Amino acid sequence: MKIVLTLEFCWCRSILRDTLDRTTASNQCAGYGATPNNQVVGVGSGSTIVFAVDRLAERVHQEKLNIVCVPTSFQARQLILQHGLTLSDLDRHPELDVAIDGADEVDTELTLIKGGGGCLTQEKIVAGCSKHFVVIADYRSNSKALGQQWKKGVPIEVIPMAYVPVSRMIAKCFGGEANLRMAVSKAGPVVTDNSNFILDWKFEQALNWKEVNTAIKMIPGVVETGLFVSMAERAYFGMEDGSVQVRDALVK
Numbered sequence: 001m002k003i004v005l006t007l008e009f010c011w012c013r014s015i016l017r018d019t020l021d022r023t024t025a026s027n028q029c030a031g032y033g034a035t036p037n038n039q040v041v042g043v044g045s046g047s048t049i050v051f052a053v054d055r056l057a058e059r060v061h062q063e064k065l066n067i068v069c070v071p072t073s074f075q076a077r078q079l080i081l082q083h084g085l086t087l088s089d090l091d092r093h094p095e096l097d098v099a100i101d102g103a104d105e106v107d108t109e110l111t112l113i114k115g116g117g118g119c120l121t122q123e124k125i126v127a128g129c130s131k132h133f134v135v136i137a138d139y140r141s142n143s144k145a146l147g148q149q150w151k152k153g154v155p156i157e158v159i160p161m162a163y164v165p166v167s168r169m170i171a172k173c174f175g176g177e178a179n180l181r182m183a184v185s186k187a188g189p190v191v192t193d194n195s196n197f198i199l200d201w202k203f204e205q206a207l208n209w210k211e212v213n214t215a216i217k218m219i220p221g222v223v224e225t226g227l228f229v230s231m232a233e234r235a236y237f238g239m240e241d242g243s244v245q246v247r248d249a250l251v252k
C-alpha cells in the first residue's frame with residue numbers, strides 16, 4: 001500500500017493541473033498507483049467518474065498502458081466502450097487492483113452513502129473485489145457525518161415484491177421513512193440494472209452505520225444497501241477553488 005501511495009504522489013505532482021474541481025480530483029485519482037501497466041481497474045458510475053475515465057483513457061492511449069476495466073453499471077460499461085478501453089468482467093477478472101467511484105456523501109471515517117445513481121449493488125461488488133477502493137467527489141459530498149450534506153437518504157436495492165415490507169421494517173427498526181424511488185422520464189418506479197427497485201431511506205439521526213448496514217441486509221428482500229463501511233481507503237475531493245483535498249482512511 002505504501003508503495004502504491006508513493007508512486008501515486010509522484011505522478012500527481014507531475015500532472016497538468018486543471019481548473020475545475022472534479023476534473024482535477026479525477027485526474028489525480030486516475031493516476032492512483034501511478035497506473036502501472038497490467039492493472040485491472042473497476043470503473044464506477046455517476047457524473048464524476050466520467051472525468052476520471054477521460055483521464056484514464058488519455059493515459060492509456062498516450063502511454064500505451066495495458067489496462068483492463070470492469071464496469072459497475074450499464075453506464076460504466078458504455079463509458080469504457082466509448083473511450084476505447086478494454087472491457088472485462090468479474091468472471092475473467094475476479095480480483096481488481098483498484099476501483100474508482102464517486103460518492104453521494106463521505107464522512108470523516110470514509111463511510112460512504114452511494115447509490116444516488118442507483119448502481120450501488122454492482123458498485124459494492126466491484127469495490128469488494130478490489131485491493132484498493134478510491135473515491136472521487138466534489139466538495140458538496142464532503143461531510144462530517146452522514147446526512148449533513150446528502151439529504152436524499154440511503155439508497156437500498158430491494159426485490160420488487162418486497163419493497164413494502166422492507167420499507168415498513170426499516171422504519172420500524174431504525175426510524176425515518178424509506179420511500180420507493182420513482183422514475184422521472186418513465187411512469188412508475190426506478191428499475192435498477194439488476195431489475196430491482198430502490199428505497200431511499202431518510203434516517204432521522206446518526207447511527208452505528210456498520211451495525212445498521214448489517215441489520216438491513218438481513219431483512220428478507222434486501223439486495224444491498226448504499227452504506228459503504230470500511231471499504232474506501234482514500235477520497236479525493238475537488239474543492240471550489242480548483243484544489244484537491246485528499247482524505248485517507250485510518251488504518252485499524
Ligand SMILES: O=C(CO)[C@H](O)[C@H](O)COP(=O)(O)O
Pocket residue numbers: 044045046047048049101102103104113114115116117118119120123
Ligand atoms: O453511487 C453512485 C451511483 O450509484 C454515484 O457514484 C454517486 O451517486 C455519485 O454520483 P456523482 O458523481 O454524479 O455525484
